[in-house]
Every structure is written in structure tokens, then in C-alpha cells.
Amino acid sequence: MKNWQWRRMASQMPTSLDKVVLGYVRKGILNGKEVAVKQLKHGSVQGEREFLAEVEIVSPVHHKHLVSLVGYCSTEAQRMLVYEFVPNNTLEFHLHGKRQPTMDWATRLRIALGSAKGLAYLHEDCHPKIIHRDIKTANILLNYNFEAQVADFGLAKFFPDNYTHISTRIMGTFGICIKGKVTVKSDVFSFGVMLLELMTGRRPINRQSSMDESLVDWARPLLTQALEDKNFDTLVDPELQKVYNTEEMARMAACAAACVHHFAPDRPQMSQIVRALEGNISLDNLNEGSIPGHRKVYSRFGSSDYDTARYNEDMQRFRMMALASQEHGSSENSG
Template sequence: MSSPAPASSATTNGTSSPPPPPTTNGTTHAPAASPPPPAAPRPPSGLTTATLITLISGIVIGGLVVLIGVGLLVIFCRRKKRRELYGLTNVYGSKDDPSGPLQHWQQDAHQPTNNTDPMLPKHAPLLSIESKPQLSPLHIPASPPPMGILGTEKPLPPPSPGISLGFSKSAFTYEELAIATDGFSNINLLGQGGFGYVHKGVLPNGREVAIKHLKAGSGQGEREFQAEVEIISRVHHKHLVSLVGYCTTGAQRMLVYEFVPNGTLQHHLHGMGRPTMNWATRIKIALGSAKGLAYLHEDCHPKIIHRDIKAANILLDHNFEAKVADFGLAKFASDTDTHVSTRVMGTFGYLAPEYALSGKLTDKSDVFSFGVVLLELITGRRPIDKTENESIVDWVSFSLLCQ
């Protein structure tokens, strides 16, 4: 027979059981039940984990697309602003002719002189033989063609008394140069630009030369002409075009250069029907022109800033040795000066942006222009793409951004 259960519950593992619930009027009340824990949130119907991941990925990708779109819009606005800036500050160039009227002043003498020649700007075509009769050597004109930059006829002043050009180059008379060019005939016309005309000539000793003379009304005064002559007479380098002589007869201002027979880099890169240059030739041209530019910046004291480095001003001989030409805009710069403040001049597509904005000229302005020439050599593109109204610098920058 088993004994009755004790009044107090037995302990299990040293823990006493809770006391029985109190009674009221002999009725036992059970303890109040605790509220159930909140149910775990369930995903909305139809949205699985994979769907949520896809949704989040779509939001992230959409944000990236919007960010890229904003970036492209900013780049487009900056590029448009830069184009408008060049259009306003470029003294020579225009949007219709981005290569600018400061075109090459030498080209292949055997090329036909017609309006389709790719070397000359469309707004300044070569004079056709039919439009003006060819002049014989016996008929020496009183002056070169009288067309000025703005269509005005403004003769240059005579040489100032007591002012000497101060260098040992040959001095030619106007009659001597007229005979050398067959009366400045159109057949010998090599090119023309904002500065003046250039004719091929043959001196009495048989030497071929390129004779460059100022247009009437071109804005080149006595001091400017003498400054250019002084700069050109100081440079002597294999990769720079050398000056043979000059002419200051009356109001005439002419410079006589060595003749470089193989045209310009611009002609070989962009001329119609020209064969594609191989890489060895391109590298040779780049190195030669770089050496000529380095001579101006590092070996001349004071240094010379060319201010118009472009493919049209790099001439090539039959061995494709490069010669930097056309010092009409060159400036001296002291080694102690940080910059030279001057009017913004140059050719559209080659101007350094900081120079175009401030007018503060340094040798780095030439380096930027030479960089554009290198891009032309590498890509074969023109400095300004007329079809897309885009510069080669912007095109390369955008291409790198999209890598």
C-alpha cells in the first residue's frame, strides 16, 4: 500500500517546485497565460528572395545609369562651352574653317594650283591661272597681289630711317625676287594665308627658295617684321627651316627661306589620294619636329615660343626629315618669366585651353599644340572633325572615359 503524497512537492535536481496556486472559496485558479510571441514577418505574397535580389540589383543598375548619364551631360556641356570659347577667342580661325587661314606656306611645287587642293582653306583658294594672266619674267609688277586680310589695300610703311635689321643674311631687291619667281606668277604660287603669299623662286646660283611676302593690310608693321626676322635669324638647327635672306625695298616686306620640296605633314596625312604613311615614317617625323621644338625652348636664350605649332607648319624633305617652319607668331620668353601676356593667336584646334582663356603664353602652349600633332600622327584624324564638330582632343578624352 502506497503512502499519500507529501504536502510539499519533492525537489528534482535541487530545485523546488512552485507552490500551488492560491484558492478562493475552495476554487483553484490557474495562472494567466502569457501572450504568444509575435509572428515572424513573412515576405509579401509573390516576392521571393530571388525577386528581392533582382529588384535591388535593378535599383543599383538604374542609379549607375543615371549617374553615367549625368556625367556624359556634364562632359557634353563642357565640350560645347570649350568650342564656343575657341570660336570667340581664336583670332585667325573660324568654325567654318577650323584649320584657320594661317595655312601652310609651302607645299609640293608640282601639285596643281586649283580650288580643290586640300592644303588650302576653302575661303582662301589659290589664284587660278585663268582668272589672272600669267606674268612673264620681263613684266615685273609694281607690287605683289594687293589683297589684304579684310579685303583692304593698306600699304606697309617704308623702312624707318636709322633702323637696321642687324643680321648677316642676304638682302634682295624686289626686282631680284620678281625675276626669281617669274614675276610672282601663279604657276609659282605655293600657298597663301593670313600672313601673305608664298612663291617658289630660283636664285641666279640655281638655289630653290620659298619667298614669303606680307599682304598689304595684314597688320604686320615695321616692328613686327623686324622682330620676326630677328627670331628666324637666330635659329640654326637641322629640324628648323632656315632663312636665306630678306627684302625691304620700299613698302615691300619679304622673307626668303630654303625650299623644302616634299610638302607639309598636313598634306601627307590628310591630302586626297595620298598613300598611308608607315609607322616608321610617322615616328621619324615626330622625333624630328620634337627636336626642332626642343631647340627653341631649351637651347635658345632667351627661349623662343613658336605659338603656331601644327601639321601645316611641319615641312618634309624627300627623306621625310621634319622641319618646323613659319615663325610669324613666335615670341621671345625670358627664362625668369613665368609667362608672356599677349594676344591670343594661333590656329583653331591646336590652341592650349589655358592660353586661349588667359592670354598667358608659355612654352607649354607649344607642347599642347605639338601633342595635337602627335594625335594626328597616331590616329590619322584631323584636329577638328567638321562632320561631328568635335576636336581630336575631345574625341580622345571621351574615348578614354568610356574605357
């Protein structure tokens, strides 16, 4: 993009939308249209890495449920990313923000389905595949119709078909680094946690408990019982006041249980999740030889220390993502 376009847009960016770890996001005007501009901190190695990842990975990607990159600016002094403007804040804001009206069940299901479609496109329709690596409610943007768009590809990676995993370092909230093996099934796990948030209204980590209890550990036995009894009242967000479609809730519960499966290869593909949420496949197809919600694996592969290690990596990774989001959200929503 031309320098004069950037100067004009910069002069029209008084509104700060958000402060992010590596910079600021502001609202601007480009060619008469509203845009969101992420200005990264100058000299940040991690910011430079994320800038290059977004430009390389997001530029050619276009889908209804993915936030589009409109342009970027790269000079010696600054790095900027310009996205289409999505006006209605994040899923985290509407689900966990203070004094926000309760989202009804139909809205929650619509958000889950839209997010699943966006993620399925990255995993199955892009070549090479793309792993997002940062799926959480803070990275799901909403328009005024509460249609979901997956955002923030700063940690995304290409995943060629001949790869079994990507070895990566995972940066945590407090600078903690975890080495781990990441696959598309890591995104599926994170999506499963997001489904649990939509169902229960709870955050992924309970900061009120002495052990920072995870939503997955809390929900697992309740999922098992609810799916067996077809009664979800003990699991569902009390703010819904039991106003929900039981069949739709069963589909989302089965999807969540399958996504957070202990054995990563048994987690479903995102296209399966899309069809299950739509009611177009049997829920039995989500679980390859395992009982939804059960920690034990009934699989021809068996279980192993390697499987447990991979699951623990997923849990550690998501715990840090969740804590980072909650630290940011608590300051943003205070007052």
C-alpha cells in the same frame, strides 16, 4: 641683301607654292639655289608684326629640324622673307590631303621625332627661349626623306628665363581675339595634338560633328584605356591596317597624353618627349604624379580654377589654329 639680287630673284619666281593669310609664298632661285619667298601684304599691321618677329627671332636660329631664314627684303613698298626651300609639302598635306598615299608608321614616328627635336631646341637651347605659338601639321615641312622641319615663326615670342608666362592676344580664324597667358607648355600642348593626329589620322577638330568635337576630347578616354590595356587598335588610324610597332605606339601615346595634360606645369619638356620617343627614358618620367590620359590631376599642386582657365585657353587657342588650317586646307585640296 642687294637690290639687284632681289630683282633677279623676283624675275625667277613664277611658281606660287601657297597662298597664306597675309600674302603669298612663291618658289624662287637665289645664288643658284631654290628658295621659298613669302611676300607679305603691303600695309598689313599684323603682317608687319609677323615680319619683324621672323627677322628678329629666326635669323640667328639654325637647326636641322627648323626651316632657316636665308634673307629678307624691307622697303617702303614690300616685305619679303626668303627661306630655304623644303620640297615635299607639309605634314598636313600628306596626312589629311585628298588622294594621298597612307604614310606608314615608321614615317610618322620619324616626323614626330624630328619635330620634337626642333621644338626642344627652341625651348631649351636658345637663349632666351623661343615659344613658337603656332605648332600644327600645316607648319611642319617635309623633305623627300620625310624629315621634318618646323616652319612659320610669325607668331613666335622670346621667353626670358625670369618670365612665368607671356600675356598675349591670340588672333583667330574669323578675327576673334582671345587674351591668354602663353608659356612653353602651350607649345607642348599643341605638339601633343599633332601626335594625336599622327596616331589617329584625324584632324584636330571634327567639322562633321554638330559640336565641332576636338580630337583631344575624343582621344582622351581611348588613350587611357589603350595605355592600360596595351592595345591601341581603337585609337590608331585605320589606314595603317594595324601595321605598326606596339612598343613605339605606346611611347607616342604616352607622350601625347602627357603633352595634353590638363595641368600645364605637369606637361613634360620637349627634350623629355624626344628621349621618350627614342625609347631612352621610362614613360613614367613623363607624368609627374598623374596617370597618362586621365583628366584628373594627381599632383602636389592640386587643381584650381586657374589651372582650368589655362587649359581652356590652350584649347581655345588650338581650336582656332586648327579651324584656320582646315579652312585653308579644304580650299587648297579641293577638286
